[in-house]
Amino acid sequence: xxxxxxxxxxxxQTPVAEQSSAARAIENYVELYLNGVAKRESHMRALYAIxxxxxxxxxxxxxxVARLTRGMRRNMAEWVRRGMGSGEFRADxxxxxxxxxxxxxxxGVTFQALIDPRDVKVKELIPLVQRQIILSLT
Numbered sequence: 767x768x769x770x771x772x773x774x775x776x777x778x779q780t781p782v783a784e785q786s787s788a789a790r791a792i793e794n795y796v797e798l799y800l801n802g803v804a805k806r807e808s809h810m811r812a813l814y815a816i817x818x819x820x821x822x823x824x825x826x827x828x829x830x831v832a833r834l835t836r837g838m839r840r841n842m843a844e845w846v847r848r849g850m851g852s853g854e855f856r857a858d859x860x861x862x863x864x865x866x867x868x869x870x871x872x873x874g875v876t877f878q879a880l881i882d883p884r885d886v887k888v889k890e891l892i893p894l895v896q897r898q899i900i901l902s903l904t
Contacts, residue, residue: 789903792868793899796868797892799872800888800891801889803879804889814876817831817873820832839865842865842869843862843864843865844861846865846903854903855903856903859903868899871895871899875891876888
């Protein structure tokens with residue numbers, strides 16, 4: 767699980783972090799993450815199965831899943847802080863709370879898409895998810 771977490775963070779977040787705008791970095795991350803549902807469905811299914819098992823029948827992997835989640839939240843919170851510093855986002859935003867909300871939203875959409883891919887059209891949801899996140903920060 768450690769390798770999976772490291773490769774996920776590097777693959778999904780490192781290229782996005784280089785964006786000049788914090789809002790654009792977050793929008794790109796949302797697009798990369800949600801497009802991953804279709805592009806790497808078997809990997810996403812495996813990751814979500816592991817995450818589910820970590821809170822129920824296999825608590826031994828909980829620390830690995832928690833480490834992955836903390837890394838995602840930490841990076842997202844940093845992008846939010848960067849946006850606050852540049853004036854893109856409101857000064858009263860709690861970066862850690864915002865990061866938790868954003869990661870929760872992405873995971874919720876992904877989970878629904880994995881369960882019901884016929885009715886949950888991820889590609890169609892990407893602009894809405896991006897817009898809702900940015901609106902919550904501005």
